[in-house]
Amino acid sequence: MSDESDPIEAGLRTEGVRVTRQRLAILHVLREATDHPRAEDILARAKEQDPSVSQATVYRTLSVLEKAGTVLRNEFDGAGARYELAEGGHHDHLIDLDTGAVIEFHSDKIERLQAEIAAELGYEIEWHRLELYGRKSGRRR
Numbered sequence: 001m002s003d004e005s006d007p008i009e010a011g012l013r014t015e016g017v018r019v020t021r022q023r024l025a026i027l028h029v030l031r032e033a034t035d036h037p038r039a040e041d042i043l044a045r046a047k048e049q050d051p052s053v054s055q056a057t058v059y060r061t062l063s064v065l066e067k068a069g070t071v072l073r074n075e076f077d078g079a080g081a082r083y084e085l086a087e088g089g090h091h092d093h094l095i096d097l098d099t100g101a102v103i104e105f106h107s108d109k110i111e112r113l114q115a116e117i118a119a120e121l122g123y124e125i126e127w128h129r130l131e132l133y134g135r136k137s138g139r140r141r
């Protein structure tokens, strides 16, 4: 399962993070995930691969990966922390208020507009986070 050429694993080793079998299982779960899983979802999926993965390992590993810049922790309003790999480029999120689904989007128009607004205020944007909360059009409350 260990692959020396994997850039994430290589990056972790560079950061001095010990790449254990449990951490590899957690990384694998994050790679396969398309749904911005919660820590408990990651635990359940990682256990399927390696039953020795514990809740403590998941929390510790997520925190280590977050510090190493490998994992992004999203604190969506009312949805708790949800995780994703940092690779794949910048995107923003739309959160479905009924299902909790997280939909990724990227808009050059919005990116440009934000840069313009910041520039008008005399700033350059270092980073931003944009979250939209909505319901599917026509869905009843």
Ligand SMILES: [Zn+2]
Residues within 6 Å of the ligand: 036, 084, 091, 092, 093, 104
């Ligand atoms: Zn995302």
